[in-house]
Amino acid sequence: MTDAALQILASRPASEQDGTYPRPQLIRDRWASLDRKVGFAHDDGLVGVDEGWFARDDVFSREIQLPFPPESEASGVGEKGFHPCVWYRIEVTADDLAAAGHVSGRRLLLRFGAVDHDAMVWVDGTFVGSHVGGQTAFALDVTHALTKGDGGHVITVRAHEDPHDMSLPRGKQDWHEEPHAIWYERTTGIWRSVWLESVPATHLTRLAWRPDVVAGTATCFLELPTRPTTPVTVDVVVAHAGRVLASSTVTVTERASAVTLHLGDSWTMVHDALVWTPSRPTLLDAAVVVHGPDGATDEIASYLGMRDVTITGDALSLTGRPFYLRSVLEQGYWEESHLTPPSVAALREEVELILSLGFNSARIHQKVEDPRFHFWADKLGLTLWGETAATYAFDSVAVSRLSKEWIDLVRDYESHPSIIAWVPFNESWGIDRVADSPAQAAFSRGLADLTRALDPTRPVISNDGWEHTDSDLLTIHDYAWDRELIRARYADGVEALLDSAIAGPRALIADPRQRLDVPVLLTEIGGVRFVPEATEETWGYSTASSQDDYAERIAAILEPIQAAQGVAGFCWTQLTDTLQEANGLCDADRRPKLPAEQLRAIVQGGPPRRS
DSSP states (O other), X not given: OOHHHHHHHHHOOXXXXXXXXXXXXXXXXXXXXXXXXXXXXXXXXXXXXXXXXXXXXXXXXXXXXXXXXXXXXXXXXXXXSOOOEEEEEEEEOHHHHHHTTOOTTSEEXXXXXXXXXXXXXXXXXEEEEEEEOSSOOEEEEOGGGOTTTTSOEEEEEEEEOOTTOTTSOOTTBOSSSSOOTTOBOOOOEEOSOEEEEEEOSSOOSEEEEEEETTTTEEEEEEEOSSOOSSOEEEEEEEEETTEEEEEEEEEEOSSEEEEEEEOOTTHHHHHHHHBBOSSSBOOEEXXXXXXXXXXXXXXXXXXXXXXXXXXXXXXXXXXXEEOOEEEXXXXXXXXXXXXXXXXXXXXXXXXXXXXXXXXXEEEEOSSOOOHHHHHHHHHHTOEEEEEOOOOSOOXXXXXXXXXXXXXXXXHHHTTOTTEEEEESOBTTTTOTTTTTOHHHHHHHHHHHHHHHHHOTTSOBOSSBTSOBSSOSSEEEEOXXXXXXXXXXXXXXXXXXXXXXXXXXXXXXXXXXXXXXXXXXXXXXXXXXXXXXSOOTTOBOSEXXXXXXXXXXXXXXXXXHHHHOTTEEEEEEEOSBOBTTBOOOSBOTTSOBSSOHHHHHHHHTOSOOOOO
């Protein structure tokens, strides 16, 4: 253990960060945000590459405010039509390089939180790399392209997303010109933060944590840019409240390695104080120091949560305690900024809102949320289901795109203790013939098994809602609103549900190998519309006429579900009104439609089975 590691823990513990750093579990102390007004241009004719836009400034006559998508008002562009290709011109100053801590001999990394969907990047006219995947973060080493010395530099980005390509993982992005049914405005191009970071030649490209609560260990997964030509020494330290719990110094000879830290003989004595639960979301701080052969060090602050997710009979358990899921569907959409939050502060406010309404979980729906949202969920004690945007076609292109993006997402987010389940498919989207197509059924099972190979610590739902093929939790979408119908439907256990018409023409099970001795959860319910003036443009699965009627309709759905002995939890649709979907518990501005304490009492009614 080095003094550098102890200094990180003392001066900048990751669990106490302010939530602004875009990658909250791998923090360096110097970075420079590029979220600002930059040059912008549409390229509807797809001529930009041939015409050399990456080396020109005359085509960027407009400005856009990063990181907001150009379809949003917050971007300053606000053009919602079909513009599949967009370009950005970002000027980098000497002050930016200084803020990132960049000096000669170090490597300058250009980082993107997400660009939808295909990105090409140039620096000072030199091509530095590309990326495919609209929801995943990526970094490019641009050191070799800094041809202008220490002065100003220009980053040029081309982003392309075909709005009519059904093989793209698009989630709720509409392929019609105007939003219809359950689909929303498109999100093209850069939609998460862009920033610079300077690192030594020997540095970490990935850091992940895997806790084992029973054994009292935490395994740290480390990755370097390449296999080192000479052994590299790495210090890893885990602490809580300033007290070191475990440390290890290892010699790394491979590109990827793992270090298992034992939290000490006293683990069983302090177990309850150190485990992560929603009611007490304890985070452990970590410091990782990589010692390069040139004497330079890469010094990183991180954090982890000691918790496990298990299935005990018909119950879902967190760290050995039954956990009754009270979840809400979170679209993560804002009218002014679309899939990008209007501010960094909005991410914390969203978590706080969900908790204030009595929920202990949220299902991030058809999108991957900003890592800083996950930090606040980790910090404040909100569990999450990790989902992804779906494709709407099934072909080899869709299989390839979704699989690659899903792998990257699981690897990027697996360290967050708040995530308690993975959901690669929803309601047979992209696999709409899974019940009679061996290929689609194989994809559903295969992606579920691939998820378990990447992360064996969490349950996986092979197809949320119905037509399960290989799920660890049997999840059902049921928008019934009659109290007695709901009570009767869930009174006799799983076997009675198999031949029911809950999902209309779709069966609950699409593969006879699907286990039935797993917890049953209703992961989409509710959907009650309540707006001052209901119009044909807004909709819900039922409609309330007044606040009293609204409260009664929510209770009529939740009370029999919470009383059902064979149901391990629920997910209410949904947190906020979103465009034409007027079935939120809050309006589009995040204002609850009933007093928060009233909603909280209804949501938390029923069996006291909370962790």
